[in-house]
Amino acid sequence: MIQIAIMGLGTVGTGVAKVVAENAKQIEHKLGEPLQVKTILVRHFKDGPYRQLMTDDFKKIEEDDDIRVVVETIGGVEAAYEYTKRALMAGKHVVTANKQLVAEHGCELLALAKKKNVNYLFEASVGGGIPILHPLTQCMAANRIDEVYGILNGTTNYILTRMVRTGAFFSDALREAQAKGYAEADPTADVEGIDAGRKICILADLAFGHQVDPASVPMEGITKLSLRDVKIAQRAGYRIKLLGRAVRLPGGGRTAYVAPHLIPEENPISNVEDVFNAVVVRGNATGEVMFYGKGAGEMPTASACVADVMECLQASPKREEIGWSADTNGFEDPMELHTRYYFRIEGSLTDAALAFGQVEVLSEDGETAFLTDRISGQDAQQQSKCLNVLACMRVLA
Amino acid sequence: MIQIAIMGLGTVGTGVAKVVAENAKQIEHKLGEPLQVKTILVRHFKDGPYRQLMTDDFKKIEEDDDIRVVVETIGGVEAAYEYTKRALMAGKHVVTANKQLVAEHGCELLALAKKKNVNYLFEASVGGGIPILHPLTQCMAANRIDEVYGILNGTTNYILTRMVRTGAFFSDALREAQAKGYAEADPTADVEGIDAGRKICILADLAFGHQVDPASVPMEGITKLSLRDVKIAQRAGYRIKLLGRAVRLPGGGRTAYVAPHLIPEENPISNVEDVFNAVVVRGNATGEVMFYGKGAGEMPTASACVADVMECLQASPKREEIGWSADTNGFEDPMELHTRYYFRIEGSLTDAALAFGQVEVLSEDGETAFLTDRISGQDAQQQSKCLNVLACMRVLA
Numbered sequence: 138m139i140q141i142a143i144m145g146l147g148t149v150g151t152g153v154a155k156v157v158a159e160n161a162k163q164i165e166h167k168l169g170e171p172l173q174v175k176t177i178l179v180r181h182f183k184d185g186p187y188r189q190l191m192t193d194d195f196k197k198i199e200e201d202d203d204i205r206v207v208v209e210t211i212g213g214v215e216a217a218y219e220y221t222k223r224a225l226m227a228g229k230h231v232v233t234a235n236k237q238l239v240a241e242h243g244c245e246l247l248a249l250a251k252k253k254n255v256n257y258l259f260e261a262s263v264g265g266g267i268p269i270l271h272p273l274t275q276c277m278a279a280n281r282i283d284e285v286y287g288i289l290n291g292t293t294n295y296i297l298t299r300m301v302r303t304g305a306f307f308s309d310a311l312r313e314a315q316a317k318g319y320a321e322a323d324p325t326a327d328v329e330g331i332d333a334g335r336k337i338c339i340l341a342d343l344a345f346g347h348q349v350d351p352a353s354v355p356m357e358g359i360t361k362l363s364l365r366d367v368k369i370a371q372r373a374g375y376r377i378k379l380l381g382r383a384v385r386l387p388g389g390g391r392t393a394y395v396a397p398h399l400i401p402e403e404n405p406i407s408n409v410e411d412v413f414n415a416v417v418v419r420g421n422a423t424g425e426v427m428f429y430g431k432g433a434g435e436m437p438t439a440s441a442c443v444a445d446v447m448e449c450l451q452a453s454p455k456r457e458e459i460g461w462s463a464d465t466n467g468f469e470d471p472m473e474l475h476t477r478y479y480f481r482i483e484g485s486l487t488d489a490a491l492a493f494g495q496v497e498v499l500s501e502d503g504e505t506a507f508l509t510d511r512i513s514g515q516d517a518q519q520q521s522k523c524l525n526v527l528a529c530m531r532v533l534a
Numbered sequence: 535m536i537q538i539a540i541m542g543l544g545t546v547g548t549g550v551a552k553v554v555a556e557n558a559k560q561i562e563h564k565l566g567e568p569l570q571v572k573t574i575l576v577r578h579f580k581d582g583p584y585r586q587l588m589t590d591d592f593k594k595i596e597e598d599d600d601i602r603v604v605v606e607t608i609g610g611v612e613a614a615y616e617y618t619k620r621a622l623m624a625g626k627h628v629v630t631a632n633k634q635l636v637a638e639h640g641c642e643l644l645a646l647a648k649k650k651n652v653n654y655l656f657e658a659s660v661g662g663g664i665p666i667l668h669p670l671t672q673c674m675a676a677n678r679i680d681e682v683y684g685i686l687n688g689t690t691n692y693i694l695t696r697m698v699r700t701g702a703f704f705s706d707a708l709r710e711a712q713a714k715g716y717a718e719a720d721p722t723a724d725v726e727g728i729d730a731g732r733k734i735c736i737l738a739d740l741a742f743g744h745q746v747d748p749a750s751v752p753m754e755g756i757t758k759l760s761l762r763d764v765k766i767a768q769r770a771g772y773r774i775k776l777l778g779r780a781v782r783l784p785g786g787g788r789t790a791y792v793a794p795h796l797i798p799e800e801n802p803i804s805n806v807e808d809v810f811n812a813v814v815v816r817g818n819a820t821g822e823v824m825f826y827g828k829g830a831g832e833m834p835t836a837s838a839c840v841a842d843v844m845e846c847l848q849a850s851p852k853r854e855e856i857g858w859s860a861d862t863n864g865f866e867d868p869m870e871l872h873t874r875y876y877f878r879i880e881g882s883l884t885d886a887a888l889a890f891g892q893v894e895v896l897s898e899d900g901e902t903a904f905l906t907d908r909i910s911g912q913d914a915q916q917q918s919k920c921l922n923v924l925a926c927m928r929v930l931a
Contacts, residue, residue: 156676156819163678166743167855260673266820268665268673276657276665279553279840281560346563405826408805422553422837423663423827429802430823440819443676451855458564458848 139168140175141446142198144220145211146187149234149261150177152439153208154187164443168450172443175204178211178220195220199227206446209233218242225249225257230449234261234438240335244348247460258445258459263289263336266437267430269416271448274343274459280420282344286382286533287416288409289336289395291432292320292327293359293379298410300367301376307362319412330358330379330395337381340416341393342461344383349393350465357396366481366528369506373499375399376407380533384474394471399479399508399532406533472514477532481506483525492520508532536565537572538843539595541617542608543584546631546658547574549836550605551584561840565847569840572601575608575617592617596624603843606630615639622646622654627846631658631835637732641745644857655842655856660686660733663834664827666813668845671740671856677817679741683779683930684813685806686733686792688829689717689724690756690776695807697764698773704759716809727755727776727792734778737813738790739858741780746790747862754793763878763925766903770896772796773804777930781871791868796876796905796929803930869911874929878903880922889917905929 141157143150154174157164165171176198177190198204207224209231211217217238224231225246233239238246239259250257260270264287273282288294292314299310311328314320326332334356341349359379370377378400383393400407405427409415414432419425431437482489482505489496493509500506504527509517517529538554540547551571554561562568573595574587595601604621606628608614614635621628622643630636635643636656647654657667661684670679685691689711696707708725711717723729731753738746756776767774775797780790797804802824806812811829816822828834879886879902886893890906897903901924906914914926 160676160678160819164676167675266674266817267823268669271673272665272669275845276668276838276841277663278564278844279557279561279837281557405802405805408802420663420837422557422833424831424834426664426825426827428669428823428825431821434821436819437821440676440817441673444673447675448672 139170139172139205139450140203141172141206141208142176142178142201142204143174143208143210144178144198144217145209146177146179146183147210147212148435149438149442150208150210152435153210153442156436156439156443164447168447172446176201195223199223204229206230206232206449208442208446209235210442211235212237214238214241221246221257222249225253225255228253228255230256230258232442232445232449233259234442235259236262236332236335236339240338240351243339243342244461244463251460256449258448259339260445261438261441263339264414264416264428265431265433266441267414267416267428267432269428270339270343272428273340273418277418277420277423280422282418282420283385284383284419285337285340285344285416286380287340288378288406288414289333289381289416289432290327290379291412291414292324293333294409294414295319295412296328297359297378300364301371304364304368306364307359328358328360330356333379333381334395337383337393337395340381341383341391343459344418345385345391346461347391347467348461348463348465349383349391349468353465353468355394355396355471357394359397362397363528366479366506366530369481369500370399370479374402375532376402377530378407378409386469386473390467390469390473392469392471392474397530399530401534404533470514472518475511475513477511477534478509478517479506479528479530479532480509480521480524480526481528483527488524492524536567536569536602536847537600538569538603538605539573539575539598539601540571540605540607541575541595541614542606543574543576543580544607544609545832546835546839547605547607549832550607550839553833553836553840561844565844569843573598592620596620601626603627603629603846605839605843606632607839608632609634611635611638618643618654619646622650622652625650625652627653627655629839629842629846630656631839632656633659633729633732633736637735637748640736640739641858641860648857653846655845656736657842658835658838660736661811661813661825661827662829662831663838664811664813664825664829666825667736667740669825670737670815674815674817674820677819679815679817680782681780681816682734682737682741682813683777684737685775685803685811686730686778686813686829687724687776688809688811689721690730691806691811692716692809693725694756694775697761698768701761701765703761704756725755725757727753730776730778731792734780734790734792737778738780738788740856741815742782742788743858744788744864745858745860745862746780746788746865750862750865752791752793752868756794759794760925763876763903763927766878766897767796767876771799772929773799774927775804775806783866783870787864787866787870789866789868789871794927796927798931801930867911869915872908872910874908874931875906875914876903876925876927876929877906877918877921877923878925880924885921889921
């Protein structure tokens with residue numbers, strides 16, 4: 138009998154308890170012995186099926202030598218950070234879905250795990266139940282990873298899908314997402330790109346092996362996106378999607394950011410709709426591979442946590458060798474990146490051509506929408522200075 | 535310095551040597567020491583960059599204690615089977631891309647590897663460079679896997695794509711694929727579904743934990759596919775794709791087969807075009823996740839082999855706990871599976887209705903094309919007995 142603890146009994150924490158119970162047979166078959174949730178840390182006791190397992194005292198977990206793995210689903214930083222450190226210090230493996238904690242303190246927590254010869258695993262923190270981090274670090278280990286990009290937030294993708302399909306305005310699509318339970322009452326972290334930003338930081342950390350400080354990653358959401366651009370893009374054979382993107386730059390540096398992009402409809406990621414997520418990883422040997430599925434939800438995310446628990450137990454006494462350098466050097470502003478740019482301006486094609494030379498016109502009715510050649514962000518900014526810019530986005534090419 | 539051997543210097547074997555050289559820096563960083571190809575087993579010596587590493591004597595590998603991992607890229611069964619057994623017996627890890635060997639003897643070779651406390655890994659055998667087997671067995675370990683299906687053969691998918699896009703006949707599309715190097719001079723294993731069949735066997739073995747004997751898996755290719763069905767399907771909002779499919783049956787049994795299917799165009803796998811592969815795994819907690827990329831090619835497949843080499847070395851002294859029971863009980867004929875069926879008959883809607891009751895008509899011009907309700911394969915066969923059937927395919931729903 139292997140015993141674990143769960144910290145926090147929200148959606149994911151409850152899901153972990155459910156997966157352990159519902160898939161007990163599969164789990165026992167793979168581990169060779171049954172897996173049991175012994176203790177659940179909560180702030181407030183609640184009645185329900187797990188009442189007898191609850192404690193509000195972290196020491197009951199910290200000091201219990203029977204508990205070999207702790208699943209942290211508290212979320213946020215403060216308590217989660219404190220308890221994760223103490224659990225690792227106590228020689229317990231820790232598994233989490235907490236993207237904020239991993240993005241901000243993952244490097245340090247992995248180093249602590251290494252020192253204590255235990256695992257700190259967080260597959261569920263990116264893409265929920267879609268396997269991404271293990272495939273990236275293990276299956277693609279023989280590659281130099283040159284780029285990772287993806288639709289990392291289901292809420293915003295649902296909103297964008299509604300805008301494209303039904304011509305809904307952003308505010309109406311957001312209300313619809315809230316009514317369906319896909320968006321929080323306070324949707325800021327989703328629609329402002331912060332959630333996707335934390336995830337692209339974790340992907341960049343693992344892909345490039347250097348800490349990416351979330352504070353240095355520009356995060357642009359979809360709140361300023363106009364239905365007009367959605368329509369122009371669609372007519373020209375593009376879809377607009379909110380992408381998190383991390384790129385190895387030609388000079389050896391690295392960058393990462395979150396922003397809406399125009400994506401050619403031949404790219405399979407342009408067809409990723411509703412609350413689905415997809416992550417594309419480009420390796421120098423493998424080329425592009427895509428991982429696709431529902432990126433959130435109680436059971437998918439929980440099952441990824443439980444798989445990590447099993448991984449800790451199977452790998453023991455060896456550790457999963459993941460981790461990255463705390464050195465943030467080499468991180469460059471995404472303005473360094475050369476891409477095609479989409480502009481919609483109040484002005485004519487002549488204005489556009491005066492600023493950018495030859496452009497590809499997408500729409501010309503009072504306003505002008507066009508695509509530039511591949512240029513840096515600085516050049517895009519500089520050359521558009523004298524234009525009245527209504528919208529500006531990168532093109533994924 | 536960690537030393538490995540390669541057996542066979544065809545496309546994948548050469549790729550392995552290239553990946554080890556080209557990505558030496560990434561590999562050394564992850565392993566903590568450099569990786570080097572010491573010996574390459576060939577049948578005939580050839581001049582070239584690897585001339586000095588070549589031997590035609592397997593004992594040079596078998597008896598060399600410096601060689602910790604052997605990459606088998608001979609292909610086929612006979613010599614590959616013999617040398618794999620002997621390498622495992624000699625206490626060496628073995629890594630392969632050889633789907634035929636794994637499908638036919640994987641269960642036995644994994645048991646031998648377990649006995650000798652080494653790994654037998656074969657991520658590259660399905661989907662080339664696309665991570666599939668590790669995500670299935672590791673990241674989705676907390677799921678009961680209910681179904682795996684996929685476009686497992688790039689050659690046939692290229693041919694089908696040409697038929698859909700340009701209205702080419704099968705024979706012309708095949709010639710085009712051969713001219714582009716996507717199809718072999720003898721394309722039998724691809725176009726008759728045998729290659730996809732071996733891969734779905736491996737996926738079923740790992741997903742369900744029981745040996746699936748390739749000889750018991752019905753494999754239907756695309757040679758009998760008519761352009762007429764391609765067009766009818768397309769007009770009705772479906773794409774025709776060759777799928778390998780393994781399903782857990784409601785009664786607890788399992789089945790697997792390869793056949794062309796009609797796929798609704800909303801399903802992302804219907805958009806997988808050209809030589810791309812995609813595998814969908816449905817877990818009871820995670821739901822459907824899809825893995826997508828180029829399923830073949832020298833560098834992608836080779837990089838998957840090298841990642842497995844690294845996995846062997848990092849996991850050591852622990853083994854990857856994969857494997858399945860040799861017990862084939864519970865494997866049932868795919869005729870047991872209930873699906874909708876597509877029929878094209880020489881006859882009228884009345885004939886169709888007399889045979890199947892209510893049907894969904896797709897086309898009615900002399901011939902009649904229609905979809906049935908969900909029925910078993912036996913019922914499909916039985917009820918269509920009195921019809922003049924020109925085409926019959928399952929619908930993926």
